[in-house]
Amino acid sequence: MKNFFTTLSNIWKIEDLRVRITNTLLFLLIYRVGSFVILPGVNPASLLNAKGAEGIAGLLNMFAGGSFSRASIFALGVMPYISASIVVQLLGIAVPYFAKLQKEGESGRNKLNQWTRYLTIGITALQAVAYLKSQILPAQMEIANPYFTVLNLCVLTAGTMFIMWLGEKITDKGIGNGISLIIMVGIISALPGAFASEFISRNAGAGGLVTFIVEIVALIGVVMFTILIVQGTRKVAVQYAKRIVGNKQYGGVRQYIPLKVNAAGVMPIIFAQALMFIPATVGQFFPKAASGGILIALSNYTSFWHNLLFGVLIIVFTYFYTAITINPNQMAEDMKKNGGFIPGIKPGRSTAEFIDGVISKITLPGSIFLAIIAIFPALASLIGVNAQFARFFGGTSLIILVGVVLDTLQQIESHLLMRHYDGLMKTGRIKGRTSVAAGGTSQPVI
Numbered sequence: 001m002k003n004f005f006t007t008l009s010n011i012w013k014i015e016d017l018r019v020r021i022t023n024t025l026l027f028l029l030i031y032r033v034g035s036f037v038i039l040p041g042v043n044p045a046s047l048l049n050a051k052g053a054e055g056i057a058g059l060l061n062m063f064a065g066g067s068f069s070r071a072s073i074f075a076l077g078v079m080p081y082i083s084a085s086i087v088v089q090l091l092g093i094a095v096p097y098f099a100k101l102q103k104e105g106e107s108g109r110n111k112l113n114q115w116t117r118y119l120t121i122g123i124t125a126l127q128a129v130a131y132l133k134s135q136i137l138p139a140q141m142e143i144a145n146p147y148f149t150v151l152n153l154c155v156l157t158a159g160t161m162f163i164m165w166l167g168e169k170i171t172d173k174g175i176g177n178g179i180s181l182i183i184m185v186g187i188i189s190a191l192p193g194a195f196a197s198e199f200i201s202r203n204a205g206a207g208g209l210v211t212f213i214v215e216i217v218a219l220i221g222v223v224m225f226t227i228l229i230v231q232g233t234r235k236v237a238v239q240y241a242k243r244i245v246g247n248k249q250y251g252g253v254r255q256y257i258p259l260k261v262n263a264a265g266v267m268p269i270i271f272a273q274a275l276m277f278i279p280a281t282v283g284q285f286f287p288k289a290a291s292g293g294i295l296i297a298l299s300n301y302t303s304f305w306h307n308l309l310f311g312v313l314i315i316v317f318t319y320f321y322t323a324i325t326i327n328p329n330q331m332a333e334d335m336k337k338n339g340g341f342i343p344g345i346k347p348g349r350s351t352a353e354f355i356d357g358v359i360s361k362i363t364l365p366g367s368i369f370l371a372i373i374a375i376f377p378a379l380a381s382l383i384g385v386n387a388q389f390a391r392f393f394g395g396t397s398l399i400i401l402v403g404v405v406l407d408t409l410q411q412i413e414s415h416l417l418m419r420h421y422d423g424l425m426k427t428g429r430i431k432g433r434t435s436v437a438a439g440g441t442s443q444p445v446i
Contacts, residue, residue: 010416017175017415024174027166028185034159035067035074035186039152042071042136059301060277062391065186071136073159076127077186078179081164083274084119088112089324120164121157128156176408184404187397190388198389215385219392226373226402259359262366263326266403268317269374276301276310302378311371318367319360328355373399 012018038044061068064077091098098115101108132149163182170178202212279298298306332352341347345354377397380390391397 007416011412014415017412020173020175021412024170024176024181027170027174027178028181031074031163031166031182032065032185032189034162035065035072036070037073039071039073039075039136039155041148041152044071058387059273059391062190062397063183063186065189067186068131068135073155074163075131076124076156076160078160078163078167078182079274079277080124080127080160081116081120081167081179082270083123083277084116086271086274087119088116092324117161117164121161124157124160125153128153131156175411176404180400180404180407183400187401191392194386194388194392198386201386215389222373222376223398223402226398227406259326259355259362260366261362262318262370263359263363264318264321264366266399267321268314268367269370269399271317271321272310272313272374275313276306302381307375307378310374314371314374315364315367318370319363322359322363326359328352328359331355370399 011021060077060079063079064072064075066072067074067077088098092102092112093099098112101111104111129149132152136152137149164179167178167182170176170181172178174181198215199212202209202215276298298309300306329352332348332355335341335351336347342351342354345351377390377392381387
């Protein structure tokens, strides 16, 4: 306990770190206050029975920090921005113009960010129309007029862009990645209500308090498993030695290539979750077509087809994101420049092919583990756990919470160590998702 208070004191002594943490808390407070500001002309009392916390709508509501069910100006959250980021990254593979921008350094990134913002406006406008049509107007038919729709379409779009701006300000002037922290705060805001709902349900006789305690223990176990997967630092068959011969920089000693079973972090599950919102969005535009068939199955997060597609998308995106994060050719080139080699493998192209093969093999178990964690909430719901509480048994919510907390603690620890203070842990450095892969680039976080 003494060490804990000493660490807090050290954090407060560092002016830059103190200012960054204060800025972060203030920006997050602005976001939470805005999530309670209701859309103009909407009576929130009439919406209480119009929207439940089930299915995809419940997930959207959790990511938006409850704004979705309150008809807030921030009802759409940051998911349109994440969807736009996915599209732009995919265009970097398929379209030469975007691929060229990715290689142009800072100027290229600025142009890509500009394209992402433009695309975010378009996606937000579409989702705003779907949200108003499916969630607001059916509950309040007396306000169904073009002026109301256009006004709130503009408000919802501006709300999402403002959240995106807040995220950028947190990244620049705060601590950690702003968008990730905004999503995390929204998820945490739903946690007390989920605990209370499950406790009341069990106390009323649906399994008793013993079942509730068992669920808490199971949740702790899932959290520990998730931490292991998010960090992805196990050394079982994931590190290959390279001997440095006659190189003064390394002293001629054996070095290691730090490859991870989960180099992509939480990004595959966020990307996959964003795409899984598409069937529900389509269903909102065409309710008659969504009343049966594949659309309704994909919109139900407990259905077999939803979870099968979700798992496959996670595996695909894990390979995709690992490929754009780690560059085997660059790693092989760096080894060759430093006079290093992998025993039994020729330098250059052969080394790059060998590293690429290793990455492909070790990424498979990492992607499968991510997929298993992602479908845990559906399994928990099927065995009788309350829908709100079940979402914290793995899935996107738990992985984001674990990943963002680790990243934020890593940022704070870096500031402490730079000023020659002790870190947050005695036993070793905290490892988040933003570590730099050998020969690759720093992994971006949304």
